[in-house]
Amino acid sequence: MSSGLFISQSDKRPIYLQIMEQMKQRVAVGDWAEGQAIPSIRQLAVDLQVSVITVKRAYLELEREGVIVTQQGKGSHVASSPGLGTRLQEQELEKHLEQAIRLADMLGIRPKDLEARLRETGDRRMEKEEEQV
Amino acid sequence: MTDLAIELKRVGKRYPYFALDNIHLEVPHGQIMGLIGPNGAGKSTTIRILMGLVQQDCGDVRVLGRRMPAEQIAAKWDIGFASEDMRLYEGMTIEWHMNFIRSIYPNWDAPYAQLLLKRFGLRAEQKIKGLSHGQRVKATLLLVLARRPRLLVLDEPTTGLDPVARHEILRELTAVMTDEGRSILFSSHNTQDVEQISDQITFIDRGRIIDSMDKEAYLDRWRRLRLEVPLGIALPALPGIIGIRQDGRLAIATANVFAPDMANEYESSGARVKSIETMTLEEIFVANVERSREEVEA
Amino acid sequence: MNSPVIRTLILKDWRLHRLHIILSLVASGAALLVLQFRNEAAFVIGSVWLFVSLIVLGSMLPVSNVINERKKQSVVFLMSLPVSALQYAVSKVVSTIGMFLAPWGASAVAATIFALSRRDIPNGIVPFILILFGLPLVGFCLVAGTALISESEGWTISATIVCNSSYGLIYYFIVRNPAINGAFKSPTPVWSPPVLMILAGEALAAGLIMGLTFYLQSRKREFV
Numbered sequence: 001m002s003s004g005l006f007i008s009q010s011d012k013r014p015i016y017l018q019i020m021e022q023m024k025q026r027v028a029v030g031d032w033a034e035g036q037a038i039p040s041i042r043q044l045a046v047d048l049q050v051s052v053i054t055v056k057r058a059y060l061e062l063e064r065e066g067v068i069v070t071q072q073g074k075g076s077h078v079a080s081s082p083g084l085g086t087r088l089q090e091q092e093l094e095k096h097l098e099q100a101i102r103l104a105d106m107l108g109i110r111p112k113d114l115e116a117r118l119r120e121t122g123d124r125r126m127e128k129e130e131e132q133v
Numbered sequence: 134m135t136d137l138a139i140e141l142k143r144v145g146k147r148y149p150y151f152a153l154d155n156i157h158l159e160v161p162h163g164q165i166m167g168l169i170g171p172n173g174a175g176k177s178t179t180i181r182i183l184m185g186l187v188q189q190d191c192g193d194v195r196v197l198g199r200r201m202p203a204e205q206i207a208a209k210w211d212i213g214f215a216s217e218d219m220r221l222y223e224g225m226t227i228e229w230h231m232n233f234i235r236s237i238y239p240n241w242d243a244p245y246a247q248l249l250l251k252r253f254g255l256r257a258e259q260k261i262k263g264l265s266h267g268q269r270v271k272a273t274l275l276l277v278l279a280r281r282p283r284l285l286v287l288d289e290p291t292t293g294l295d296p297v298a299r300h301e302i303l304r305e306l307t308a309v310m311t312d313e314g315r316s317i318l319f320s321s322h323n324t325q326d327v328e329q330i331s332d333q334i335t336f337i338d339r340g341r342i343i344d345s346m347d348k349e350a351y352l353d354r355w356r357r358l359r360l361e362v363p364l365g366i367a368l369p370a371l372p373g374i375i376g377i378r379q380d381g382r383l384a385i386a387t388a389n390v391f392a393p394d395m396a397n398e399y400e401s402s403g404a405r406v407k408s409i410e411t412m413t414l415e416e417i418f419v420a421n422v423e424r425s426r427e428e429v430e431a
Numbered sequence: 432m433n434s435p436v437i438r439t440l441i442l443k444d445w446r447l448h449r450l451h452i453i454l455s456l457v458a459s460g461a462a463l464l465v466l467q468f469r470n471e472a473a474f475v476i477g478s479v480w481l482f483v484s485l486i487v488l489g490s491m492l493p494v495s496n497v498i499n500e501r502k503k504q505s506v507v508f509l510m511s512l513p514v515s516a517l518q519y520a521v522s523k524v525v526s527t528i529g530m531f532l533a534p535w536g537a538s539a540v541a542a543t544i545f546a547l548s549r550r551d552i553p554n555g556i557v558p559f560i561l562i563l564f565g566l567p568l569v570g571f572c573l574v575a576g577t578a579l580i581s582e583s584e585g586w587t588i589s590a591t592i593v594c595n596s597s598y599g600l601i602y603y604f605i606v607r608n609p610a611i612n613g614a615f616k617s618p619t620p621v622w623s624p625p626v627l628m629i630l631a632g633e634a635l636a637a638g639l640i641m642g643l644t645f646y647l648q649s650r651k652r653e654f655v
Contacts, residue, residue, distance in 0.1 A: 014411055043311075049304055049307045051330050051332045052164070052165075053332035053347060053348055057349045186653065187653050188652045202515075205515055206518070209513040213511075214511035216507060219507040220507070220508065237439055277511075
């Protein structure tokens with residue numbers, strides 16, 4: 001089974017983080033359903049041509065975050081918690097918001113102004129979509 | 134039966150202009166160990182000692198539970214060894230070499246050998262004389278892989294290869310690890326290869342081992358902190374920081390034992406932590422070798 | 432010690448040097464054919480040719496089988512196989528000697544039979560033929576021993592030069608020995624004490640050199 005994951009050499013982040021992020025994405029977009037079996041650590045390592053220990057680390061962290069469950073002898077599954085996909089997407093949103101706030105802080109933009117700009121961006125996007133329709 | 138595929142204890146070897154000193158090295162079964170270090174650091178000598186090809190002056194060497202070099206015959210049945218300077222017979226074909234190896238190893242896997250020929254883009258009837266460097270490396274590796282050894286010991290397997298050939302070889306090496314009972318030790322000065330496929334990392338420089346540990350834990354220990362230091366503020370010396378480079382108000386601190394507190398300590402000294410970045414193995418490699426050289430000079 | 436891997440290594444050396452051995456046999460055969468012409472020129476050319484082919488084989492084998500394997504780093508490939516340094520050393524000594532002894536022995540036997548079968552050549556020449564065949568054997572042992580022990584191309588070439596330039600001188604002293612040239616015309620071989628002593632000397636020299644080589648080789652622990 002091909003995992004469909006891809007490790008980028010130009011991505012400066014550690015490989016385990018890339019694996020975690022892509023697996024979360026698969027769950028978030030619904031490619032990997034709750035409770036679905038996922039490749040074993042060794043399988044994925046061979047598939048991605050990365051070391052076992054790197055995949056193991058990604059799996060351990062994903063397990064800690066409640067995204068997957070690994071059972072001795074039974075392999076790993078996507079966790080069967082309802083709304084997992086949505087929750088992951090929300091986490092993703094949270095991350096981007098934090099990033100936006102940090103950048104705004106560096107540029108000296110106050111939270112209130114950031115809020116206004118966020119609304120503006122939303123409006124612009126809406127207009128664009130209407131034009132396309 | 135020990136759970137280590139390779140175990141070197143207090144190994145030393147003296148040459149007129151070079152010495153290996155107090156080498157400790159452990160490779161657990163089922164793992165890939167990447168041996169990295171600059172040219173002339175002692176990687177090849179270490180590998181030759183653990184293969185029994187060179188005899189250590191002192192220390193214990195055990196490979197697959199066998200004492201080296203005394204029990205090298207028994208050990209070498211299960212070891213596939215290839216090194217960069219290893220040469221096949223120029224006037225003979227790849228097929229001749231395959232038959233030669235098959236006549237020695239009963240567990241030679243002929244279908245796998247054929248598959249590897251195809252994957253590596255080699256033809257059995259080619260003479261070694263007419264092969265390019267990359268093809269020679271692949272032919273040598275084919276002879277090693279097709280006997281399915283429990284331990285692969287590879288000295289610079291990807292040196293001088295084009296990206297496609299490198300990729301093909303890394304793919305076969307990681308494929309070996311489908312089987313949990315098999316282990317690989319390989320040396321390289323290509324840090325990208327080591328970072329990608331190894332479970333364990335050993336750093337060697339000037340005949341000494343600088344670090345040897347789990348790759349993930351190792352990469353995790355290193356961080357680069359970008360700091361903004363207002364004029365008149367001196368950065369405190371923190372344990373775990375191996376170097377600070379400052380240019381005007383901007384400074385970069387390199388941590389080899391990173392702790393989250395470091396950021397707080399710098400902040401409370403008056404500096405501002407702009408970012409904390411992970412480092413690639415290549416960056417760690419350079420920082421490590423530079424530090425070790427400074428220590429030697431000091 | 433008699434591991435099948437040693438046998439494989441020796442067979443491998445024979446396969447690699449098939450051409451050397453066959454060419455040497457062809458050259459010896461051609462020399463014997465030339466000797467069939469019953470005139471003095473043919474005799475001189477044939478016998479010189481016979482010895483030159485053995486001398487060439489004796490100088491080339493050690494370089495090709497011992498020195499080149501080292502120089503081209505194929506020894507690393509061999510030492511990665513399940514063999515010890517001692518086994519590798521044994522395989523090298525045995526294969527090098529064997530590959531020379533086979534064509535050498537065949538030529539010596541053929542030349543002796545040739546001399547015995549020809550009515551116009553007195554059988555008294557046979558001891559002289561055997562003594563002459565002993566020379567390239569001792570020379571080969573010296574060159575091969577040097578190659579195996581020193582593993583150096585320079586020393587091996589030096590040994591070859593020393594041997595090849597001594598053959599003429601030694602030949603001169605042997606031919607001038609009355610105990611030997613006096614028996615040339617005899618209808619039966621004369622095994623006089625000087626003849627036996629020279630033959631024994633050659634055998635002893637070859638045996639001693641090879642024994643010493645074997646001993647020194649078996650003490651080596653590293654070949655890489």
